[in-house]
Amino acid sequence: MSEDVYILGIKMTKFGKHKELDTLDLASEATLAALKDGGVTMKDMGIIAAGNLMSGPLPIAQTIQKQCGQTGIPAYNVSNACATGATALRVAIMSVKAGESDFGLAVGVEKLAGAGLLVGGARQEDDAAWQRSGRYGAVAPVDGRIGTEIMPGVFAQIGMEYGHKYGGANFELFAQISEKNHWHSTLNPLAAYSKLMSLEEIMNDIMIAYPNTRPMCSANCDGAAAAVVVSGSKLKTLSQEQQRRAVKIAASVLTSDPYEEGCQVLPNVNTLTRNAAKQAYEQAGVGPKDLGLVELHDCFATAELVHYDNLMLCEEGGAVDFFKSGAPRRDGSMPVNVSGGLQSKGHPIAATGIANIWEVCHHLRGEAGPRQIEGAKVGLAHVIGLGSACGIHILEKSVA
Amino acid sequence: MAEQIPFVDYLVLGDDPHLVVNECSACGARFFDRRNACGSCSGTEFEKTRVATRGELRSFTIVAFAAPGVPVPFVAGIVDCDGTSVRSNIVNVEPDAEHVKLGMPVRLTTLVVGSDSEGVEAVNFAYEPAA
Numbered sequence: 001m002s003e004d005v006y007i008l009g010i011k012m013t014k015f016g017k018h019k020e021l022d023t024l025d026l027a028s029e030a031t032l033a034a035l036k037d038g039g040v041t042m043k044d045m046g047i048i049a050a051g052n053l054m055s056g057p058l059p060i061a062q063t064i065q066k067q068c069g070q071t072g073i074p075a076y077n078v079s080n081a082c083a084t085g086a087t088a089l090r091v092a093i094m095s096v097k098a099g100e101s102d103f104g105l106a107v108g109v110e111k112l113a114g115a116g117l118l119v120g121g122a123r124q125e126d127d128a129a130w131q132r133s134g135r136y137g138a139v140a141p142v143d144g145r146i147g148t149e150i151m152p153g154v155f156a157q158i159g160m161e162y163g164h165k166y167g168g169a170n171f172e173l174f175a176q177i178s179e180k181n182h183w184h185s186t187l188n189p190l191a192a193y194s195k196l197m198s199l200e201e202i203m204n205d206i207m208i209a210y211p212n213t214r215p216m217c218s219a220n221c222d223g224a225a226a227a228v229v230v231s232g233s234k235l236k237t238l239s240q241e242q243q244r245r246a247v248k249i250a251a252s253v254l255t256s257d258p259y260e261e262g263c264q265v266l267p268n269v270n271t272l273t274r275n276a277a278k279q280a281y282e283q284a285g286v287g288p289k290d291l292g293l294v295e296l297h298d299c300f301a302t303a304e305l306v307h308y309d310n311l312m313l314c315e316e317g318g319a320v321d322f323f324k325s326g327a328p329r330r331d332g333s334m335p336v337n338v339s340g341g342l343q344s345k346g347h348p349i350a351a352t353g354i355a356n357i358w359e360v361c362h363h364l365r366g367e368a369g370p371r372q373i374e375g376a377k378v379g380l381a382h383v384i385g386l387g388s389a390c391g392i393h394i395l396e397k398s399v400a
Numbered sequence: 401m402a403e404q405i406p407f408v409d410y411l412v413l414g415d416d417p418h419l420v421v422n423e424c425s426a427c428g429a430r431f432f433d434r435r436n437a438c439g440s441c442s443g444t445e446f447e448k449t450r451v452a453t454r455g456e457l458r459s460f461t462i463v464a465f466a467a468p469g470v471p472v473p474f475v476a477g478i479v480d481c482d483g484t485s486v487r488s489n490i491v492n493v494e495p496d497a498e499h500v501k502l503g504m505p506v507r508l509t510t511l512v513v514g515s516d517s518e519g520v521e522a523v524n525f526a527y528e529p530a531a
Protein backbone atom coordinates (compact mmCIF):
# COMPACT_ATOMS: atom_id res chain seq x y z
CA MET A 1 0.00 0.00 0.00
CA SER A 2 1.60 3.24 -1.11
CA GLU A 3 1.47 6.45 0.90
CA ASP A 4 -1.45 8.85 0.92
CA VAL A 5 -0.28 12.34 -0.01
CA TYR A 6 -1.63 15.64 1.32
CA ILE A 7 -1.40 19.30 0.40
CA LEU A 8 0.19 20.83 3.49
CA GLY A 9 0.69 24.39 2.29
CA ILE A 10 -0.45 26.19 -0.84
CA LYS A 11 -0.60 29.77 -2.12
CA MET A 12 -1.17 31.77 -5.25
CA THR A 13 -0.04 35.35 -5.72
CA LYS A 14 -2.42 38.04 -6.88
CA PHE A 15 -2.87 37.52 -10.64
CA GLY A 16 -2.61 40.60 -12.86
CA LYS A 17 0.02 43.08 -13.92
CA HIS A 18 3.04 43.14 -11.60
CA LYS A 19 5.20 45.90 -13.04
CA GLU A 20 7.70 45.90 -10.19
CA LEU A 21 8.08 42.14 -9.80
CA ASP A 22 10.01 39.84 -12.14
CA THR A 23 9.46 36.13 -12.69
CA LEU A 24 11.70 35.22 -9.80
CA ASP A 25 10.04 37.66 -7.39
CA LEU A 26 6.65 36.11 -8.14
CA ALA A 27 7.94 32.53 -7.87
CA SER A 28 9.68 33.31 -4.58
CA GLU A 29 6.61 35.04 -3.15
CA ALA A 30 4.46 31.97 -3.89
CA THR A 31 7.14 29.54 -2.67
CA LEU A 32 7.79 31.27 0.65
CA ALA A 33 4.06 31.75 1.23
CA ALA A 34 3.28 28.08 0.53
CA LEU A 35 6.04 26.96 2.92
CA LYS A 36 4.74 29.34 5.60
CA ASP A 37 1.17 28.19 4.99
CA GLY A 38 2.32 24.62 5.63
CA GLY A 39 4.42 25.55 8.68
CA VAL A 40 7.60 24.16 7.13
CA THR A 41 10.79 25.52 5.56
CA MET A 42 12.94 24.86 2.52
CA LYS A 43 15.11 22.62 4.73
CA ASP A 44 12.22 20.15 5.07
CA MET A 45 11.73 19.74 1.31
CA GLY A 46 12.98 16.54 -0.31
CA ILE A 47 12.28 17.56 -3.91
CA ILE A 48 11.40 20.65 -5.94
CA ALA A 49 9.60 20.61 -9.29
CA ALA A 50 8.94 23.86 -11.11
CA GLY A 51 7.81 25.22 -14.45
CA ASN A 52 7.91 28.46 -16.41
CA LEU A 53 7.20 28.64 -20.13
CA MET A 54 7.80 32.23 -21.14
CA SER A 55 10.99 34.18 -20.69
CA GLY A 56 11.87 33.45 -17.06
CA PRO A 57 15.35 32.55 -15.82
CA LEU A 58 16.38 28.96 -16.51
CA PRO A 59 16.55 26.47 -14.98
CA ILE A 60 13.63 27.85 -13.01
CA ALA A 61 13.68 25.30 -10.15
CA GLN A 62 17.34 25.91 -9.28
CA THR A 63 16.89 29.66 -9.73
CA ILE A 64 14.08 29.56 -7.14
CA GLN A 65 16.33 27.58 -4.80
CA LYS A 66 19.05 30.23 -5.17
CA GLN A 67 16.56 32.83 -3.89
CA CYS A 68 14.71 30.77 -1.29
CA GLY A 69 17.10 28.08 -0.06
CA GLN A 70 19.75 25.93 -1.75
CA THR A 71 19.63 22.64 0.09
CA GLY A 72 20.98 20.35 -2.62
CA ILE A 73 17.74 18.43 -3.19
CA PRO A 74 16.81 17.06 -6.63
CA ALA A 75 15.28 19.75 -8.85
CA TYR A 76 12.96 18.90 -11.75
CA ASN A 77 12.21 21.51 -14.42
CA VAL A 78 8.98 20.60 -16.16
CA SER A 79 7.19 21.86 -19.24
CA ASN A 80 3.73 20.70 -20.35
CA ALA A 81 2.05 23.76 -21.86
CA CYS A 82 -0.92 24.91 -19.75
CA ALA A 83 -0.66 21.72 -17.66
CA THR A 84 2.86 22.64 -16.49
CA GLY A 85 1.84 23.52 -12.92
CA ALA A 86 -0.18 20.33 -12.52
CA THR A 87 2.75 18.38 -13.92
CA ALA A 88 5.16 19.93 -11.40
CA LEU A 89 2.76 19.05 -8.60
CA ARG A 90 2.38 15.53 -9.94
CA VAL A 91 6.19 15.07 -9.92
CA ALA A 92 6.34 16.13 -6.26
CA ILE A 93 3.43 13.81 -5.44
CA MET A 94 5.07 10.86 -7.20
CA SER A 95 8.27 11.37 -5.24
CA VAL A 96 6.39 11.35 -1.93
CA LYS A 97 4.23 8.41 -3.01
CA ALA A 98 7.35 6.46 -3.97
CA GLY A 99 8.78 7.06 -0.50
CA GLU A 100 11.74 9.08 -1.78
CA SER A 101 10.67 12.26 0.02
CA ASP A 102 8.53 13.18 3.04
CA PHE A 103 7.87 16.66 1.71
CA GLY A 104 7.81 18.00 -1.86
CA LEU A 105 7.51 21.48 -3.35
CA ALA A 106 5.90 22.41 -6.68
CA VAL A 107 5.99 25.89 -8.25
CA GLY A 108 4.57 27.42 -11.42
CA VAL A 109 5.18 31.00 -12.51
CA GLU A 110 4.60 33.24 -15.52
CA LYS A 111 5.04 36.85 -16.62
CA LEU A 112 2.52 37.31 -19.41
CA ALA A 113 0.84 40.69 -18.96
CA GLY A 114 0.58 42.36 -22.34
CA ALA A 115 1.74 39.27 -24.21
CA GLY A 116 -1.07 39.48 -26.77
CA LEU A 117 -2.01 36.50 -28.91
CA LEU A 118 -0.19 33.29 -28.14
CA VAL A 119 0.94 31.19 -31.11
CA GLY A 120 0.47 32.22 -34.71
CA GLY A 121 3.56 33.84 -36.21
CA ALA A 122 3.70 37.29 -37.77
CA ARG A 123 3.75 37.05 -41.55
CA GLN A 124 6.62 38.68 -43.37
CA GLU A 125 6.69 39.56 -47.02
CA ASP A 126 9.59 37.89 -48.73
CA ASP A 127 10.20 37.98 -52.45
CA ALA A 128 12.95 35.36 -52.56
CA ALA A 129 12.28 32.07 -54.38
CA TRP A 130 9.75 29.71 -52.72
CA GLN A 131 11.40 27.22 -50.42
CA ARG A 132 9.75 24.26 -48.78
CA SER A 133 10.17 23.79 -45.06
CA GLY A 134 8.66 21.90 -42.16
CA ARG A 135 6.90 18.56 -42.12
CA TYR A 136 4.15 19.68 -44.50
CA GLY A 137 6.61 21.08 -47.02
CA ALA A 138 4.90 24.47 -46.93
CA VAL A 139 6.46 27.27 -48.99
CA ALA A 140 5.28 29.99 -46.53
CA PRO A 141 3.71 30.20 -43.04
CA VAL A 142 0.40 28.31 -42.93
CA ASP A 143 -1.36 30.27 -40.15
CA GLY A 144 -4.28 32.04 -41.79
CA ARG A 145 -3.73 30.17 -45.05
CA ILE A 146 -4.55 26.66 -43.91
CA GLY A 147 -6.93 27.33 -41.08
CA THR A 148 -5.83 28.99 -37.87
CA GLU A 149 -3.15 28.35 -35.28
CA ILE A 150 -4.18 31.01 -32.76
CA MET A 151 -5.53 29.56 -29.52
CA PRO A 152 -8.85 31.52 -29.52
CA GLY A 153 -9.52 30.06 -32.98
CA VAL A 154 -8.47 26.51 -32.13
CA PHE A 155 -10.67 26.43 -29.02
CA ALA A 156 -13.51 28.15 -30.88
CA GLN A 157 -13.52 25.19 -33.25
CA ILE A 158 -13.43 22.76 -30.34
CA GLY A 159 -16.60 24.34 -28.94
CA MET A 160 -18.30 24.63 -32.32
CA GLU A 161 -17.53 20.98 -33.04
CA TYR A 162 -19.40 20.05 -29.85
CA GLY A 163 -22.28 22.27 -31.00
CA HIS A 164 -22.33 20.50 -34.34
CA LYS A 165 -22.37 17.09 -32.70
CA TYR A 166 -25.05 17.74 -30.10
CA GLY A 167 -26.75 21.02 -31.05
CA GLY A 168 -27.87 23.90 -28.89
CA ALA A 169 -24.53 25.69 -28.58
CA ASN A 170 -24.44 29.14 -30.13
CA PHE A 171 -22.69 32.47 -29.62
CA GLU A 172 -25.13 33.55 -26.93
CA LEU A 173 -24.75 30.36 -24.93
CA PHE A 174 -20.96 30.57 -24.97
CA ALA A 175 -21.20 34.22 -23.92
CA GLN A 176 -23.50 33.23 -21.02
CA ILE A 177 -20.80 30.85 -19.76
CA SER A 178 -18.39 33.77 -19.75
CA GLU A 179 -20.96 35.98 -18.02
CA LYS A 180 -21.15 33.39 -15.21
CA ASN A 181 -17.39 33.34 -14.70
CA HIS A 182 -17.06 37.12 -14.75
CA TRP A 183 -19.84 37.24 -12.15
CA HIS A 184 -17.95 34.70 -10.02
CA SER A 185 -14.75 36.76 -10.24
CA THR A 186 -16.33 39.71 -8.44
CA LEU A 187 -15.81 37.80 -5.19
CA ASN A 188 -12.16 36.93 -5.87
CA PRO A 189 -9.68 39.60 -4.74
CA LEU A 190 -6.77 37.70 -6.34
CA ALA A 191 -8.35 37.68 -9.83
CA ALA A 192 -6.75 39.77 -12.58
CA TYR A 193 -10.19 41.09 -13.55
CA SER A 194 -13.07 41.14 -11.09
CA LYS A 195 -15.52 43.30 -12.95
CA LEU A 196 -19.11 42.21 -13.45
CA MET A 197 -19.87 41.99 -17.17
CA SER A 198 -23.32 41.83 -18.72
CA LEU A 199 -24.15 39.40 -21.49
CA GLU A 200 -24.54 42.36 -23.82
CA GLU A 201 -21.12 43.76 -22.92
CA ILE A 202 -19.51 40.37 -23.51
CA MET A 203 -21.21 39.81 -26.87
CA ASN A 204 -20.50 43.34 -28.09
CA ASP A 205 -16.84 43.34 -27.07
CA ILE A 206 -14.07 42.91 -29.65
CA MET A 207 -14.47 39.65 -31.60
CA ILE A 208 -11.25 37.62 -31.54
CA ALA A 209 -12.31 34.36 -33.17
CA TYR A 210 -16.03 33.70 -33.49
CA PRO A 211 -17.70 32.87 -31.17
CA ASN A 212 -15.00 34.01 -28.68
CA THR A 213 -14.95 37.74 -27.98
CA ARG A 214 -12.16 39.22 -25.86
CA PRO A 215 -13.74 38.69 -22.41
CA MET A 216 -14.43 35.05 -23.43
CA CYS A 217 -10.67 34.43 -23.78
CA SER A 218 -8.34 33.67 -20.89
CA ALA A 219 -6.60 36.78 -19.67
CA ASN A 220 -2.83 36.98 -20.13
CA CYS A 221 -1.38 38.08 -16.81
CA ASP A 222 1.45 37.66 -14.34
CA GLY A 223 1.26 35.28 -11.42
CA ALA A 224 2.68 32.35 -9.53
CA ALA A 225 1.42 29.51 -7.36
CA ALA A 226 3.20 26.98 -5.18
CA ALA A 227 2.25 23.93 -3.17
CA VAL A 228 3.92 21.83 -0.46
CA VAL A 229 2.92 18.17 -0.30
CA VAL A 230 3.53 15.75 2.55
CA SER A 231 3.19 12.01 3.11
CA GLY A 232 0.36 10.74 5.27
CA SER A 233 2.73 9.17 7.78
CA LYS A 234 4.79 12.35 8.15
CA LEU A 235 1.63 14.41 8.52
CA LYS A 236 0.69 12.34 11.60
CA THR A 237 3.84 13.67 13.33
CA LEU A 238 2.93 17.31 12.69
CA SER A 239 0.76 19.66 14.77
CA GLN A 240 -3.03 19.35 15.17
CA GLU A 241 -3.41 22.59 13.24
CA GLN A 242 -1.31 21.34 10.33
CA GLN A 243 -3.31 18.10 10.25
CA ARG A 244 -6.62 19.97 10.35
CA ARG A 245 -5.71 22.23 7.43
CA ALA A 246 -4.06 19.52 5.33
CA VAL A 247 -6.06 18.55 2.24
CA LYS A 248 -5.96 14.96 1.02
CA ILE A 249 -4.98 14.39 -2.61
CA ALA A 250 -7.51 11.67 -3.30
CA ALA A 251 -6.51 11.41 -6.97
CA SER A 252 -3.65 12.74 -9.06
CA VAL A 253 -3.76 11.87 -12.75
CA LEU A 254 -1.94 13.00 -15.87
CA THR A 255 -2.88 11.78 -19.36
CA SER A 256 -1.84 12.55 -22.93
CA ASP A 257 -4.01 12.30 -26.02
CA PRO A 258 -4.44 8.85 -27.55
CA TYR A 259 -4.64 8.56 -31.35
CA GLU A 260 -8.03 9.18 -32.92
CA GLU A 261 -8.99 10.21 -36.43
CA GLY A 262 -8.50 13.95 -36.86
CA CYS A 263 -6.55 14.48 -33.62
CA GLN A 264 -3.50 15.78 -35.50
CA VAL A 265 -5.71 18.16 -37.50
CA LEU A 266 -7.74 19.72 -34.67
CA PRO A 267 -6.46 18.87 -31.17
CA ASN A 268 -8.84 16.53 -29.41
CA VAL A 269 -9.08 17.81 -25.83
CA ASN A 270 -12.03 15.56 -25.06
CA THR A 271 -10.77 12.00 -24.92
CA LEU A 272 -7.72 12.63 -22.74
CA THR A 273 -9.85 14.63 -20.30
CA ARG A 274 -12.48 11.90 -20.17
CA ASN A 275 -9.75 9.28 -19.65
CA ALA A 276 -8.18 11.33 -16.86
CA ALA A 277 -11.56 11.91 -15.21
CA LYS A 278 -12.40 8.20 -15.24
CA GLN A 279 -9.05 7.34 -13.66
CA ALA A 280 -9.39 10.13 -11.10
CA TYR A 281 -12.89 9.15 -9.97
CA GLU A 282 -11.75 5.55 -9.65
CA GLN A 283 -8.61 6.47 -7.66
CA ALA A 284 -10.58 8.72 -5.33
CA GLY A 285 -13.54 6.36 -5.00
CA VAL A 286 -15.95 9.21 -5.69
CA GLY A 287 -18.23 10.18 -8.55
CA PRO A 288 -19.12 13.52 -10.11
CA LYS A 289 -22.15 13.80 -7.77
CA ASP A 290 -19.82 13.90 -4.75
CA LEU A 291 -18.03 17.02 -5.93
CA GLY A 292 -18.71 20.22 -4.02
CA LEU A 293 -16.90 22.40 -6.56
CA VAL A 294 -14.96 22.10 -9.80
CA GLU A 295 -12.24 24.33 -11.23
CA LEU A 296 -11.93 23.39 -14.89
CA HIS A 297 -9.77 24.71 -17.71
CA ASP A 298 -11.91 27.45 -19.28
CA CYS A 299 -9.08 28.90 -21.36
CA PHE A 300 -11.95 30.04 -23.61
CA ALA A 301 -15.70 30.07 -23.03
CA THR A 302 -16.00 27.48 -25.78
CA ALA A 303 -13.73 25.12 -23.82
CA GLU A 304 -15.75 25.23 -20.60
CA LEU A 305 -18.79 23.75 -22.33
CA VAL A 306 -17.02 20.64 -23.62
CA HIS A 307 -15.40 19.95 -20.25
CA TYR A 308 -18.76 19.76 -18.44
CA ASP A 309 -19.23 16.69 -20.58
CA ASN A 310 -15.64 15.40 -20.49
CA LEU A 311 -15.55 15.55 -16.68
CA MET A 312 -18.91 13.75 -16.66
CA LEU A 313 -20.62 16.53 -14.72
CA CYS A 314 -23.56 15.86 -17.06
CA GLU A 315 -24.87 13.12 -19.31
CA GLU A 316 -22.92 12.59 -22.53
CA GLY A 317 -24.07 15.27 -24.98
CA GLY A 318 -25.87 17.13 -22.22
CA ALA A 319 -23.51 20.05 -21.56
CA VAL A 320 -25.87 22.70 -22.98
CA ASP A 321 -28.78 21.57 -20.80
CA PHE A 322 -26.45 21.25 -17.81
CA PHE A 323 -25.37 24.86 -18.20
CA LYS A 324 -28.91 26.10 -18.82
CA SER A 325 -30.11 24.35 -15.63
CA GLY A 326 -27.92 26.75 -13.64
CA ALA A 327 -25.96 23.87 -12.07
CA PRO A 328 -22.48 25.34 -12.67
CA ARG A 329 -23.32 28.72 -11.11
CA ARG A 330 -21.95 29.29 -7.62
CA ASP A 331 -25.48 28.99 -6.26
CA GLY A 332 -26.14 25.85 -8.34
CA SER A 333 -25.79 22.14 -7.61
CA MET A 334 -22.28 21.83 -9.13
CA PRO A 335 -20.40 25.14 -8.88
CA VAL A 336 -17.82 25.44 -11.67
CA ASN A 337 -15.01 28.02 -11.67
CA VAL A 338 -16.10 29.99 -8.62
CA SER A 339 -12.65 31.63 -8.80
CA GLY A 340 -13.81 33.40 -11.96
CA GLY A 341 -11.95 30.91 -14.13
CA LEU A 342 -9.17 31.74 -16.53
CA GLN A 343 -11.38 34.27 -18.35
CA SER A 344 -11.35 36.65 -15.39
CA LYS A 345 -8.99 35.25 -12.73
CA GLY A 346 -6.34 35.12 -15.47
CA HIS A 347 -4.07 32.50 -16.97
CA PRO A 348 -0.36 32.81 -16.16
CA ILE A 349 0.21 29.54 -17.96
CA ALA A 350 2.59 27.55 -15.75
CA ALA A 351 0.94 28.81 -12.54
CA THR A 352 -2.59 27.81 -13.55
CA GLY A 353 -2.32 24.10 -12.70
CA ILE A 354 -1.45 24.90 -9.08
CA ALA A 355 -3.62 28.00 -8.68
CA ASN A 356 -6.76 26.00 -9.47
CA ILE A 357 -5.82 23.54 -6.72
CA TRP A 358 -5.28 26.44 -4.33
CA GLU A 359 -8.83 27.59 -5.10
CA VAL A 360 -10.29 24.16 -4.31
CA CYS A 361 -8.20 23.79 -1.11
CA HIS A 362 -9.27 27.27 -0.02
CA HIS A 363 -12.90 26.13 -0.01
CA LEU A 364 -12.24 22.70 1.51
CA ARG A 365 -10.39 24.42 4.37
CA GLY A 366 -13.34 26.78 4.79
CA GLU A 367 -11.13 29.82 4.23
CA ALA A 368 -12.66 31.27 1.06
CA GLY A 369 -14.47 34.14 2.80
CA PRO A 370 -17.33 35.74 0.84
CA ARG A 371 -17.01 33.28 -2.04
CA GLN A 372 -16.92 30.17 0.21
CA ILE A 373 -18.92 27.24 -1.15
CA GLU A 374 -20.51 26.07 2.08
CA GLY A 375 -20.08 22.45 3.04
CA ALA A 376 -17.66 21.58 0.23
CA LYS A 377 -15.91 18.33 1.16
CA VAL A 378 -14.55 17.15 -2.18
CA GLY A 379 -13.38 19.21 -5.16
CA LEU A 380 -11.83 18.64 -8.56
CA ALA A 381 -9.21 20.69 -10.41
CA HIS A 382 -8.61 20.20 -14.14
CA VAL A 383 -6.14 21.60 -16.65
CA ILE A 384 -5.40 20.99 -20.31
CA GLY A 385 -2.11 21.80 -21.95
CA LEU A 386 -2.55 21.76 -25.69
CA GLY A 387 -0.47 19.21 -27.46
CA SER A 388 -1.86 17.63 -25.23
CA ALA A 389 -1.63 16.94 -21.50
CA CYS A 390 -4.50 16.73 -19.05
CA GLY A 391 -4.01 16.97 -15.30
CA ILE A 392 -6.80 16.18 -12.86
CA HIS A 393 -6.56 16.31 -9.08
CA ILE A 394 -9.38 15.38 -6.72
CA LEU A 395 -9.02 16.89 -3.26
CA GLU A 396 -10.72 15.93 -0.02
CA LYS A 397 -11.29 17.91 3.14
CA SER A 398 -9.29 16.60 6.08
CA VAL A 399 -11.24 14.66 8.70
CA ALA A 400 -8.69 15.40 11.43
CA MET B 401 1.05 30.95 -68.01
CA ALA B 402 3.28 31.19 -64.96
CA GLU B 403 4.80 28.06 -63.48
CA GLN B 404 2.77 26.87 -60.50
CA ILE B 405 3.81 24.85 -57.46
CA PRO B 406 1.61 23.49 -54.67
CA PHE B 407 1.67 25.46 -51.39
CA VAL B 408 2.19 22.26 -49.40
CA ASP B 409 3.51 18.79 -50.22
CA TYR B 410 0.11 17.17 -49.76
CA LEU B 411 -1.66 19.20 -52.46
CA VAL B 412 -1.65 17.79 -56.01
CA LEU B 413 -2.36 20.37 -58.74
CA GLY B 414 -3.34 19.79 -62.38
CA ASP B 415 -6.74 19.21 -63.99
CA ASP B 416 -8.06 17.46 -60.93
CA PRO B 417 -6.63 19.15 -57.81
CA HIS B 418 -6.81 17.02 -54.67
CA LEU B 419 -5.08 16.28 -51.39
CA VAL B 420 -3.02 13.18 -50.65
CA VAL B 421 -2.29 11.61 -47.29
CA ASN B 422 0.23 9.14 -45.98
CA GLU B 423 -2.04 6.24 -45.12
CA CYS B 424 -0.69 3.63 -42.71
CA SER B 425 -0.61 0.27 -44.49
CA ALA B 426 -1.28 -1.55 -41.24
CA CYS B 427 -4.14 0.39 -39.62
CA GLY B 428 -5.33 2.90 -42.21
CA ALA B 429 -4.63 6.00 -40.10
CA ARG B 430 -4.10 9.05 -42.31
CA PHE B 431 -1.52 11.80 -41.93
CA PHE B 432 -0.74 14.94 -43.92
CA ASP B 433 2.81 15.39 -42.67
CA ARG B 434 6.07 13.58 -43.40
CA ARG B 435 6.09 10.48 -41.17
CA ASN B 436 8.60 8.52 -39.16
CA ALA B 437 5.99 6.02 -38.04
CA CYS B 438 2.26 5.76 -37.45
CA GLY B 439 0.86 7.69 -34.48
CA SER B 440 -1.87 5.10 -34.13
CA CYS B 441 -0.10 1.72 -34.42
CA SER B 442 3.62 2.62 -34.82
CA GLY B 443 3.69 0.93 -38.25
CA THR B 444 6.31 2.25 -40.68
CA GLU B 445 4.77 1.54 -44.08
CA PHE B 446 2.60 4.15 -45.76
CA GLU B 447 0.81 4.56 -49.07
CA LYS B 448 -0.02 7.86 -50.74
CA THR B 449 -3.81 7.96 -50.86
CA ARG B 450 -6.20 10.45 -52.37
CA VAL B 451 -8.57 12.38 -50.09
CA ALA B 452 -12.16 12.99 -51.23
CA THR B 453 -12.54 16.52 -52.60
CA ARG B 454 -16.03 16.96 -51.19
CA GLY B 455 -16.91 17.07 -47.54
CA GLU B 456 -18.97 18.52 -44.74
CA LEU B 457 -18.00 21.46 -42.51
CA ARG B 458 -17.60 19.87 -39.09
CA SER B 459 -16.44 22.96 -37.23
CA PHE B 460 -15.37 26.51 -37.95
CA THR B 461 -14.31 29.82 -36.47
CA ILE B 462 -14.17 33.27 -37.99
CA VAL B 463 -10.81 34.74 -37.10
CA ALA B 464 -11.11 38.48 -36.62
CA PHE B 465 -7.86 39.15 -34.79
CA ALA B 466 -4.66 37.48 -35.96
CA ALA B 467 -0.89 37.85 -36.02
CA PRO B 468 0.50 40.86 -37.92
CA GLY B 469 0.28 40.43 -41.70
CA VAL B 470 -2.49 37.81 -41.64
CA PRO B 471 -5.54 39.30 -43.42
CA VAL B 472 -8.76 39.18 -41.39
CA PRO B 473 -11.52 38.26 -41.16
CA PHE B 474 -11.20 34.77 -42.56
CA VAL B 475 -13.04 31.53 -41.95
CA ALA B 476 -11.00 28.60 -40.65
CA GLY B 477 -12.60 25.21 -40.41
CA ILE B 478 -12.39 21.48 -40.14
CA VAL B 479 -13.83 19.60 -43.10
CA ASP B 480 -14.88 15.97 -42.84
CA CYS B 481 -14.00 14.49 -46.24
CA ASP B 482 -15.49 11.03 -46.17
CA GLY B 483 -14.04 10.29 -42.76
CA THR B 484 -10.77 12.19 -43.17
CA SER B 485 -10.50 15.45 -41.22
CA VAL B 486 -8.88 18.32 -43.09
CA ARG B 487 -7.86 21.71 -41.68
CA SER B 488 -8.46 24.55 -44.12
CA ASN B 489 -9.75 28.01 -44.83
CA ILE B 490 -13.33 28.24 -46.08
CA VAL B 491 -13.57 30.68 -48.98
CA ASN B 492 -16.11 32.17 -51.39
CA VAL B 493 -18.56 32.72 -48.54
CA GLU B 494 -19.33 35.83 -46.47
CA PRO B 495 -17.27 35.50 -43.27
CA ASP B 496 -20.18 35.69 -40.84
CA ALA B 497 -22.30 33.25 -38.87
CA GLU B 498 -25.32 33.84 -41.11
CA HIS B 499 -23.52 32.42 -44.13
CA VAL B 500 -21.12 29.86 -42.67
CA LYS B 501 -23.10 26.94 -41.29
CA LEU B 502 -22.05 23.84 -39.40
CA GLY B 503 -22.68 20.77 -41.50
CA MET B 504 -22.76 22.62 -44.81
CA PRO B 505 -21.43 20.72 -47.86
CA VAL B 506 -18.13 22.04 -49.22
CA ARG B 507 -15.72 21.18 -52.02
CA LEU B 508 -12.02 21.68 -52.65
CA THR B 509 -10.89 24.69 -54.60
CA THR B 510 -7.48 26.24 -55.29
CA LEU B 511 -6.18 29.79 -55.14
CA VAL B 512 -2.92 31.54 -55.93
CA VAL B 513 -1.06 32.66 -52.80
CA GLY B 514 1.52 34.79 -54.59
CA SER B 515 4.54 34.79 -56.88
CA ASP B 516 8.19 34.61 -55.96
CA SER B 517 11.15 36.49 -57.52
CA GLU B 518 11.28 33.95 -60.37
CA GLY B 519 7.61 34.51 -61.19
CA VAL B 520 6.62 31.08 -59.85
CA GLU B 521 3.13 31.00 -58.36
CA ALA B 522 2.39 29.08 -55.16
CA VAL B 523 -1.11 27.61 -55.26
CA ASN B 524 -2.96 26.75 -52.06
CA PHE B 525 -6.16 24.81 -51.40
CA ALA B 526 -9.30 25.80 -49.54
CA TYR B 527 -12.92 24.67 -49.43
CA GLU B 528 -15.95 26.54 -50.70
CA PRO B 529 -19.70 25.99 -50.30
CA ALA B 530 -20.84 23.21 -52.63
CA ALA B 531 -24.58 23.73 -52.43
Ligand SMILES: [Zn+2]
Nearest residue numbers: 424427438441
Ligand atom coordinates in the same frame (compact mmCIF):
# COMPACT_ATOMS: atom_id res chain seq x y z
ZN1 LIG C 1 -1.01 2.60 -38.24
